[in-house]
Amino acid sequence: MVESKHQWKAWLYLAPAIALLLVFTVWPIINTVRMAFLENYSGLKAAGGAVFEFGIGNFEKVIKYRRFVSCLKNTVLLCLWTVPISTLLALLIAVALNSIKFLQKALQTVFFLPYVTNSIAIGMVFAAMFNIVGSFYGTENEIIVTAGIINNVIQFFGGEPINWINYGSTYEANMFVMIVYIVWNALPFKILVLLGGLQSINKQYYEAAKVDGTPRRRIFTRITVPLLSPMLAYVIITGFIGGFKEYTSIVGIFGETMGPPDSAGRLNTMVGFIYDALSTNSQGRASAAALILFAIILVVTMINLQVSKKRVHY
């Protein structure tokens, strides 16, 4: 126990942070729960003196909402694709980076660059890369000129250009672009964490494995991965949490339409759904959706932790 006469000092130092947390985090959380359980709650109406009944109507509305299922599906799909792919890629890159000496520091910086770059900016670059320049509103005879670098590459190798994100593009093509972009965006942080983990593994394990003539692949699966498992678990869990909050990336590629011009909102996510509700002054519905998202993240994280209990070697 710290000497109790100095305790007030500790509280004094903590006070500013606690005050800010109470006002900007704790109260909004409580308020979210409150609003979610007030029927048809709207901030505007509340300001006008309206009284709302208690009930679970907001939740019912959210679930019945036309866009809800598609938002949930998009979110889950993006998570299920991007988290495993980005984790695996990050692991391979980290292991490769760790095994080279020459240019290691330089490459480390290169791989970390996306992390310090604005994700909207990266999104716009990606959009340009996957773009097709040409008219889609024109006549049938109008020649479509491809300018996006991806399509240029495809054409260079004799393939047909694909309409990735423009007017008339397919859902699958859209999702593909999103997955590539999100994986790209998620890599730096994961590489950084895993590389740090790799560098803290005692070199003697590898020497011992070498003495025993362990094949490289087996060293990777039986020694590196298990010893890295705490970092892997961390990266996967935070990856899922981040994945369920996916929103900015969609805006980065498709802009506020959240989809190609002909099917706006097609790629909307859970967070996007919440924002949409807020923008129509339906704070009750937004709060309910936020709580649903929270519940999903909670459950997924619990499953993650449960799995890691068996798989992770601390």
Added chain:
Amino acid sequence: MKIVLENLTKIFPSRDKKAGNEVVAVSDFNFTIPDGKLIGLLGPSGCGKSTTLYMISGLQKPTSGRIYFGDDDVTELSTENRGIGLVFQNYALYPHMTVKQNILFPLQNLKGKDKLSKETMLERAHEAARLVQIEELMERKPSELSGGQQQRVAIARALVKMPRVLLLDEPLSNLDARLRLQTREEIRRIQKETGITTVFVTHDQEEAMSISDMIVVMKLGVVQQIGKPQEVYDSPANLFVAKFLGTPPINVFEGEVADGKLYIGEDHVMNVKKVPDQKVYVGIRPEGFTLDKKGALHCKLSNVEVMGRDVSVVSTNEASLNPVVRSIIDADNKLDATAETVRYSLKPHKVFLFNKETGERIHFEVK
């Protein structure tokens, strides 16, 4: 399997190119390790003993020189093809595997014609575990074991693939004093039972002396002396070896040979024939002193430590290079602990003369 080291040299290039001083870790090491023996590489830290061990293991490449296992030149052979078992200083047990998985690991690496069936592997693992007496710990994780048990697991893991050579890097340094005594006998027993040529590295002379068939004393990358422990102790090649071996350590005095007589300070302590007149260092083992009222060597008595069987007499002498002169004498000798001076005569075979410049031994004839 005998191991031949031929002109083995390891030079580490300097990190700072401007400074340009490379480090000679091991210099021109020649030694044939006889088959089935336990060899101790002994020396203070930085003497190149571990580097030598790692060169034998193949984890480090010698700068020059050759290494033979039997008649095979293994110098260019990679570690995994040398058929060695290596026990690391901190054991390097895989923390996420059980003891059993750790011991099985080397066997599971075998491929092609060496591949073993699951039953054979388990049998071999249990055999190795039995040898080091850890059978009841097979399902535990390394973190649930004591230091001594971890060490046994490490030895079992090294032995399970039946290596031609077993190498141990400071095998006892992470154990407490009691366990150390026990474990070193254990290592001796295991080595005897398996008959595998074993090389171990230590900085603890007692450890090396007690279990080795032969010891190699090294200093700054250069081999000082090779021999059976008792021989090296009884006949050190130079002052360094004499000082390094023995507890309590040897007493060293400034001395002078004049006309076949050896003087320590003013005292004419012995006759040393056929030694040219010169200033020398005189090394006297603690057990080389005899209490003698008419003894030639005078020392100021400062303390008497009773140790039961023996008595350790602590005294001072102006010519001594050590702060105190420590002698071990039989407890039967009655010594007046209040006396001011103590007089010794010396056992000639416990007295060594060393060249003052080079530290090399100067042999003399007794009588």
